[in-house]
Amino acid sequence: MPKDAKIYINQNLADEAAIRFNVPTLTSKTFTYLHTVLEQGHLAGGGQFTVACESRLRELTGSLKAQLVHSCTGALEMAAILCDLGPGDEVIMPSFTFVSTANAVVLRGAVPVFVDVDPQTLNLAPQAVAEAVTERTKAIFAVHYAGVPAEMAPLAEIARAHGLILVEDAAQALGSKYHGRPCGSLGDIATFSFHETKNVTSGEGGALTINRPDLVERADIIRDKGTNRAGYLEGAVDKYTWVDIGSSYSPSELTAAMLLAQLEHIDEINADRLSSLELYRNGFFDLVQAGRVDLLTSPDHCCGNGHLFCLLLRDAQDQKRFIAHMRGHGIETPFHYVPLHSAPAGRLYGRCSGSLAVTDSTSSRLVRLPLYFGMGLEIDRVIGTAREYLTDYVSIQCGVRSIHCATEKPA
Numbered sequence: 001m002p003k004d005a006k007i008y009i010n011q012n013l014a015d016e017a018a019i020r021f022n023v024p025t026l027t028s029k030t031f032t033y034l035h036t037v038l039e040q041g042h043l044a045g046g047g048q049f050t051v052a053c054e055s056r057l058r059e060l061t062g063s064l065k066a067q068l069v070h071s072c073t074g075a076l077e078m079a080a081i082l083c084d085l086g087p088g089d090e091v092i093m094p095s096f097t098f099v100s101t102a103n104a105v106v107l108r109g110a111v112p113v114f115v116d117v118d119p120q121t122l123n124l125a126p127q128a129v130a131e132a133v134t135e136r137t138k139a140i141f142a143v144h145y146a147g148v149p150a151e152m153a154p155l156a157e158i159a160r161a162h163g164l165i166l167v168e169d170a171a172q173a174l175g176s177k178y179h180g181r182p183c184g185s186l187g188d189i190a191t192f193s194f195h196e197t198k199n200v201t202s203g204e205g206g207a208l209t210i211n212r213p214d215l216v217e218r219a220d221i222i223r224d225k226g227t228n229r230a231g232y233l234e235g236a237v238d239k240y241t242w243v244d245i246g247s248s249y250s251p252s253e254l255t256a257a258m259l260l261a262q263l264e265h266i267d268e269i270n271a272d273r274l275s276s277l278e279l280y281r282n283g284f285f286d287l288v289q290a291g292r293v294d295l296l297t298s299p300d301h302c303c304g305n306g307h308l309f310c311l312l313l314r315d316a317q318d319q320k321r322f323i324a325h326m327r328g329h330g331i332e333t334p335f336h337y338v339p340l341h342s343a344p345a346g347r348l349y350g351r352c353s354g355s356l357a358v359t360d361s362t363s364s365r366l367v368r369l370p371l372y373f374g375m376g377l378e379i380d381r382v383i384g385t386a387r388e389y390l391t392d393y394v395s396i397q398c399g400v401r402s403i404h405c406a407t408e409k410p411a
Ligand SMILES: Cc1ncc(COP(=O)(O)O)c(C=O)c1O
Pocket: 071, 072, 073, 074, 097, 098, 100, 101, 143, 169, 171, 172, 192, 193, 194, 195, 205, 206
């Protein structure tokens, strides 16, 4: 348990016996800020905490504008409207992503075009994106998987060459950098999540960041039910009215207050998660060398935020056995994603471009290990329990239990 008085884990959640794959971080400021909102009585969005969060998010992402919204799903829907997507349009995206990336496109009547990912990072493979471009392509939605930035330079080059809008689905990537530039500043639009599984959380929550001046005013209108209320509040119009399509995307001040309490500690939170990630990498190093498991890599020019750690096992059966072994020891190790191109709605609404071999093989091999702020000694238990399965399995495969195929259990 961390000694830091400013950040602590909810003790009820971090129960001794079981290790959950995620424990949301709370800071002591959360209660103070929530109390302030309740006392002041301004509960709807747009108050002092929303303004403070948006200002901090602008700083963190180096973007032109940051808007707080109720979820990354909502931010992606707003991005799809800002891209002016409609029937007949196509958007290139990974199949290896959360459903919200594709849903936002389908809700506009456009078609998600699923392409494969790079096996080292599980981020969009730029060559596959280049080959998927048609005269109907309007945008590229690039996901920064595990908080490690996608290869944005070649993607931006493809977007520029074909006049496409580049959207970062940065749900997992607040605080990550690509060639020193923060996620959120790398595309035309970016979306972030503050769901309880993310590094900083308000339970549910999200943000939209924008780098194109021509999209800023419309983003305010879309967030505010399609009205020009923002212009009215600034005194630009004397009454506000319905001017465009939109919906209700603002979070309440309670959500903003909770988020601010976390954003003020994002550097500590991300640093702690990155050091856990390093412990995991070291803990499985010999098994990687021996070819028992694979790990994802983060290229030198990418600086992640320690969002997620996963192991790539041999096959679906290995994945199933690993999860059962860990569950038997009270440790949650979920897998994801069911590739969107193979999901019922993906087959109905989307199409594939090229081979999706990496995507197909990855989702049946991947397991996520617990990772949250202040894991402390729990990480040793996770590594030890995982190694018990991984080394034992290697021995059995060799057929002679005394020969350990260069993957001896650690002393
Ligand atoms: C890549 C990606 N996009 C979008 C989302 C949706 O985020 P939210 O739960 O904030 O709507 C997630 C959530 O995990 C995600 O991982």
